[in-house]
Structures are given as C-alpha cells and as structure tokens.
Amino acid sequence: MQSPPFTLTLPSELDLVYSSSHENPGENSTTRIYLLAKTKGKQVEEMLILQIADRTGPPVAPMTVPPLRPYTEKRIFLKDRVGKGGVTIDYLIQLMAWNPDAPSLQSIVKKAIVIPPHWALQGQFQFVYQGEHAVSIRYSRDVNSFGIKVSDAGDAWEKGSISGNEKRVYEVFQKTFLGMIETFRTITP
Numbered sequence: 001m002q003s004p005p006f007t008l009t010l011p012s013e014l015d016l017v018y019s020s021s022h023e024n025p026g027e028n029s030t031t032r033i034y035l036l037a038k039t040k041g042k043q044v045e046e047m048l049i050l051q052i053a054d055r056t057g058p059p060v061a062p063m064t065v066p067p068l069r070p071y072t073e074k075r076i077f078l079k080d081r082v083g084k085g086g087v088t089i090d091y092l093i094q095l096m097a098w099n100p101d102a103p104s105l106q107s108i109v110k111k112a113i114v115i116p117p118h119w120a121l122q123g124q125f126q127f128v129y130q131g132e133h134a135v136s137i138r139y140s141r142d143v144n145s146f147g148i149k150v151s152d153a154g155d156a157w158e159k160g161s162i163s164g165n166e167k168r169v170y171e172v173f174q175k176t177f178l179g180m181i182e183t184f185r186t187i188t189p
Helices: 103-109 164-182
Strands: 015-024 029-040 043-055 077-084 087-097 119-129 133-142
Touching: 015 103, 029 103, 043 103, 077 164, 087 164, 119 164, 133 164
Parallel strands: none
Antiparallel strands: 015 029, 029 043, 043 133, 077 087, 087 119, 119 133
C-alpha cells in the first residue's frame, strides 16, 4: 500500500473497512480509495472516505478537483479555502443524509455494518499536490453520536434559524473538522 503525500490526525480512532484502486487510462492516473469507520455495536457513528489520484504517466491534462458545493444553501454550511503546507485546501462543512443504498457505501453494508439513514454532519476537503496528486477527503459523523438530543427535521438546521442543541452539535463538529485540517502536513518526496 502506497503512503499518501501528506499526514493528518483524525478526530477519532477509525478502522479501515475497505480499500481499492482503479486505473484511469484517459488521465494517466490511478485512484486509490479508502473507507474508514468508527462503529458502536455494528452501527456507523463516524466515517471517512479518502480518495487519492496519482499521476502514472505524462500529463494528459492538469490534475484538478471539482468545486465543492453544498447539497442545499438553505441549511447551514461553511465553505472556505486555506493554505497549508504549500497547497490550497478547499473545504465544505454541511448537514447531509447518510444513504446506505449509495454505491460508494456498499462495501461497508456488505460487511453487515449498519449505516443509519438519517442526518450526519459532513466535512469535505480537497487539494492538488505538486500537480501529481489530487486528494479528496470526506469525514462525516452521525448527528445523534454527540450525546445530545437533536431534531430530525431538516428545517431545524437551516441557516437563519439553527439554534439550541443543533447549533451546539454543528459548532462542535466544525471545531473538530477544522482542527483536523490544522494537523495537515505535506510530505516532501
């Protein structure tokens, strides 16, 4: 297993559930995918999906990452950019619904690990490193795993009206996720 071109401290102890790689001949790259999860019993509480595309031949086109966009602008979200370790990191924090039927999560479901089909907070960040690596990280946490009762209603998480426990949970997640980005360090080859 090839090491990523960076180090990062995760907010929790996450176990590797699945990994794979596939060739992208049209882009002269290989993409590695890692799924990590923290479970309570057999149910996911936290999940991290790491994708790293590595250039394998002469560039066909510059390595890029697609722009991050919130699922909806009605609900609270934070989108920004920060420079760390010589790279520009784009990040997005938002509320989203976990979907256990999503193709990207079937490797977890097949291991009889339950992904609850309800709200989770998700932080995503991505960057291109030295023009040779494109990295995308998606970290999410079940809103019910914070030990505080929160609403199941989407409108309780809207930008203009979020308050109480929902606001506290969002703020804790935001601090945790931004702290994870703060630990990011590139590795010079």
